[in-house]
Amino acid sequence: MRDWTLRLNGLTKRFGAVTACEEVDLEVAAGEALGIIGESGSGKSTVLRCIAGDLPPTSGKAQLRVAGEALRLFDLSPTERRRLRVSTISVVHQDPVDGLDLRLSAGGNIAERLTAAGWRHFGRIRARAAELLEQVEVPLGRMDDPVGTFSGGMRQRVQLAKAVANDPALLLLDEPTTGLDASVAAGVLDLIRSLLEESGVASLVVSHDMGVVSMLASRAVVMHHGRIVEAGLTDQLLEDPHHAYSQWLVAAARG
Amino acid sequence: MVAALVEAAPVLEVRNLCKRFTIHALGRQVEALAGVDLALFAGEHVALVGPSGAGKSTLLKCIWRSCRPCSGSVWLRRADGTRVDLAAVDDRQMAELRGEELGYVSQFLRAERRRSVGDLLRRAALRRGFVAEDAARLAEAALERVALDPALWGTYPVLLSGGEQQRVNLAVGTLLPPALLLLDEPVASLDARSRDAVLGLIRDLGGSGVAVLSVFHDLKAVRTLATRVVVLEGGRVVDEGPPGRVLAELAVRS
Numbered sequence: 416m417r418d419w420t421l422r423l424n425g426l427t428k429r430f431g432a433v434t435a436c437e438e439v440d441l442e443v444a445a446g447e448a449l450g451i452i453g454e455s456g457s458g459k460s461t462v463l464r465c466i467a468g469d470l471p472p473t474s475g476k477a478q479l480r481v482a483g484e485a486l487r488l489f490d491l492s493p494t495e496r497r498r499l500r501v502s503t504i505s506v507v508h509q510d511p512v513d514g515l516d517l518r519l520s521a522g523g524n525i526a527e528r529l530t531a532a533g534w535r536h537f538g539r540i541r542a543r544a545a546e547l548l549e550q551v552e553v554p555l556g557r558m559d560d561p562v563g564t565f566s567g568g569m570r571q572r573v574q575l576a577k578a579v580a581n582d583p584a585l586l587l588l589d590e591p592t593t594g595l596d597a598s599v600a601a602g603v604l605d606l607i608r609s610l611l612e613e614s615g616v617a618s619l620v621v622s623h624d625m626g627v628v629s630m631l632a633s634r635a636v637v638m639h640h641g642r643i644v645e646a647g648l649t650d651q652l653l654e655d656p657h658h659a660y661s662q663w664l665v666a667a668a669r670g
Numbered sequence: 671m672v673a674a675l676v677e678a679a680p681v682l683e684v685r686n687l688c689k690r691f692t693i694h695a696l697g698r699q700v701e702a703l704a705g706v707d708l709a710l711f712a713g714e715h716v717a718l719v720g721p722s723g724a725g726k727s728t729l730l731k732c733i734w735r736s737c738r739p740c741s742g743s744v745w746l747r748r749a750d751g752t753r754v755d756l757a758a759v760d761d762r763q764m765a766e767l768r769g770e771e772l773g774y775v776s777q778f779l780r781a782e783r784r785r786s787v788g789d790l791l792r793r794a795a796l797r798r799g800f801v802a803e804d805a806a807r808l809a810e811a812a813l814e815r816v817a818l819d820p821a822l823w824g825t826y827p828v829l830l831s832g833g834e835q836q837r838v839n840l841a842v843g844t845l846l847p848p849a850l851l852l853l854d855e856p857v858a859s860l861d862a863r864s865r866d867a868v869l870g871l872i873r874d875l876g877g878s879g880v881a882v883l884s885v886f887h888d889l890k891a892v893r894t895l896a897t898r899v900v901v902l903e904g905g906r907v908v909d910e911g912p913p914g915r916v917l918a919e920l921a922v923r924s
Contacts, residue, residue, distance in 0.1 A: 444762065605784050612793060633765040648735060648761050655737040659694035666695070 417444040419480065420617035421466070421585055426475035428461050435461040436641045439475070445584070446615040450628030450635030450649060452664065458641035459621045463587050465489075466619070467506050468496040479503070481584060501531040505578035509590035511570035514577065517563035521553060521573045524562055525580050532581040547576035551606055568599035572606060579610055586611070586618040592627055604630055625668045629653060637661045679747055681849050681881040682710040682733070687742035687757070689725070689732055689905075702728040704905035705742070710850070715872075715882040717896035717913070719889070719920065724902040726885045730852045732757070733883070734774045735764050746771060749849060769798060773843035775836075776854040787813065787830075787838055788823040794845050812841040816871055833864020840871055844880070851875060853884040857891060869895060889917060 419442040426439040436458035443449040453459040464470040466477055466488065477488040481503055491499070508514045515524050525544040534540050548558055551572040557565070562573055571591065578586060591607060592600035608631055611618055620631045628635050629649045636646040637658065645658040656662045689703040703725045710716050718726040731737035733744050735756060744756040748771050756764065756772075768774070785793070791809035792802075800808060813823060816837040822830060827838050836856060843851060853872065857865045873895055876882050886892050892899060892913060899916040901909040909916055 442762075447762070447765075602784070612797060634761045646761065647738065648764060650736040651738055651761075653736075654731060655691070657692070657738070662694050 417446065419443060419478075420445050421480075421619075422478045422485075423462075423466070424476040424478075426462060426465060426477065427473045428458075428465055428470060429473045434641050436465075436638070439638075439643055441636060441643070441646075443585075443617045443619060445617050447634070448611050448618045448620055448632040450632035451619060451621045451638060452623070452625055452628050452635055452652075453638035454623055457638040459638045460589055461641075462638075463506070463589050463619060463621050466585075467504060467587055468500055479585060501528065502533075502581065503583055504585045504587065505583040507571075507574055507578045507586065507588045507591050509593050511562075511567070511574045514574040515562050515570060517570075518561055520559045521548060521562055521565070521576075522558040524573055525577050528577045528580045534581070543580065544576075547580055548573070550610070551576045566599075567595055568603060571595060571603050575603075575606065575610060579614055579616070582614065583616060586614075586616045588618060588620045588631075590622055591620070593622070593624070607631060625653060625664060637664065678711075679753075680709040680711050680745075681747050682708070682883065683743075683745040684708040684729075684733070685743045685745070687729070687732060687744065688740045689728055689737060690740050702905055703732065703739070703742075706902070706905070706907055708900060708907065710881045710883055712849075712881050713876060713879045714898060715876040715884065715896050716898045716900055717884050717886060717892040718900050718902055719886075719892060719917070720902035720908075725905040726902055727854055728905075729902070730774070730854050730883065730885060733850075734768070734772065734852055746850060769794065769848075770846070771849045773848040773851040774854070775839045775843040775851070775856050777836075777856065777858040784826065786824050787818070787827055790827065790838065791841055791845065794842050798846070808845060812845045813838075815844065815874075816841045817867065831864065833860050833867060836860060836864065836868050837871070840868065844875060847875065847878060847880050849881065851880050851882045853882060853886075855885055855887055858887060865891075893917060 422442045424440055427437045428435045439462055441449060451459045451462060461470065465472045472489055478485045479488055522544040525547055526540045529540050529543060545555060545558060548555060553569055553572050562570055592603050595603060604627065611631065620628055622628050632649055635649045635652055636643045637652065637660065639660045645661045652661060653665055656665050684706055687703050687706040691700040691702060706729060718729065720726055728737055732739045733756060739757045742757060745753050746756055747753050788809055791812055792805045795805035795808045818834060818837045822834060827835055857868050860868065869891055872882065896913045898910060899913045900907055901916060901920065
């Protein structure tokens with residue numbers, strides 16, 4: 416069995432008297448996607464933001480294995496965390512506006528990530544951007560158009576291309592298809608699945624939608640009121656949910 | 671002597687397996703499996719029969735772990751001879767065991783929608799760690815084994831007939847012949863010709879040393895394929911033996 420790439424122990428985040436997430440434990444290995452299922456307010460996005468470094472945790476431990484070495488994420492300096500964020504951890508936001516500069520071209524957005532990660536050779540950056548855009552099925556003819564002129568689905572494809580541009584070890588996907596029309600979402604979902612399979616990245620997929628999680632992740636956890644109430648193989652959570660809340664979610668999803 | 675013992679070890683050994691579903695919204699519990707014991711050897715095809723609600727599908731799901739058993743054990747002998755309890759392994763290990771040592775084919779096509787048949791198989795092989803070239807070769811071999819017309823390898827599964835889709839399902843389930851293949855109504859809703867073709871494929875798999883555990887609604891299929899029949903009732907094994915005798919007695923009772 417592959418060793419974990421990311422391991423969380425007892426992650427807790429409080430905002431004053433409000434507990435956003437509490438005692439969250441999870442592990443995800445390279446080539447594996449773990450789903451985090453929950454409604455809005457369940458704390459799932461807070462978990463993601465603590466891992467990404469956007470929020471300081473109240474307590475708990477997060478370890479990320481990079482080149483064989485286990486880094487304790489919450490003990491790193493802000494500078495080290497920022498460096499990890501461009502070299503090793505990528506986030507795909509629900510709204511592409513949060514992950515892209517809409518004034519820049521598609522190629523420019525990808526170049527931004529590559530440059531931040533230390534790429535210098537213009538020709539190579541350009542070639543990599545073209546390769547990525549082809550992979551996410553954005554017409555190359557649009558490579559130099561500002562992303563602001565793109566449709567929602569195309570923006571999300573560019574955001575994905577940018578996120579995987581320099582082969583991160585950990586990919587954090589926050590409701591990656593939620594803002595999209597159903598047919599567009601289905602295409603983006605297919606694309607995400609291909610990217611995950613081909614890259615061998617470890618990923619966390621946060622979604623309120625059990626269908627989305629079951630398409631992308633072989634294992635998942637269910638979060639409710641800030642806690643993981645159940646963990647399992649995704650088909651087991653759908654077929655044989657144990658916790659009352661998971662059962663309610665599955666019933667709701669089946670309508 | 672040792673070799674003979676290894677040879678005689680079952681591929682699957684289910685011991686005192688229990689499964690109770692708790693339905694919180696109704697405040698109710700349903701006893702699905704009440705202590706099932708079962709052993710299955712290489713090359714054997716064991717068919718589960720019994721009234722609906724007897725626990726047949728639940729037993730398959732508890733082995734595949736889309737249902738989590740409450741107690742008992744499910745020992746699987748792996749290709750390397752070691753044994754693993756599927757009721758106890760953690761989720762990550764189970765995810766890895768699926769497809770490698772275990773196959774599961776149900777009446778529902780679980781194929782991804784916007785993938786060609788060939789792509790589907792190649793990706794399944796890539797997921798198991800094969801390099802592109804070997805994955806392509808394995809995919810072709812699996813599709814040839816299920817006798818799917820090569821003209822269809824480039825199309826989407828949703829465009830195929832039920833029989834063709836079920837062959838794709840079987841091809842995925844048998845990409846690398848697993849130690850144990852679980853079949854849940856694999857020919858339900860197929861026309862007669864597709865049905866016979868799929869049954870033929872399943873017979874060939876049994877012949878090649880794969881242990882098969884199946885649920886068929888159709889007792890004719892049980893009669894032609896099974897080497898042994900296990901009768902479940904109320905979540906318990908109530909009879910087992912050669913298909914001829916067991917099915918005859920079942921017919922008399924009902």
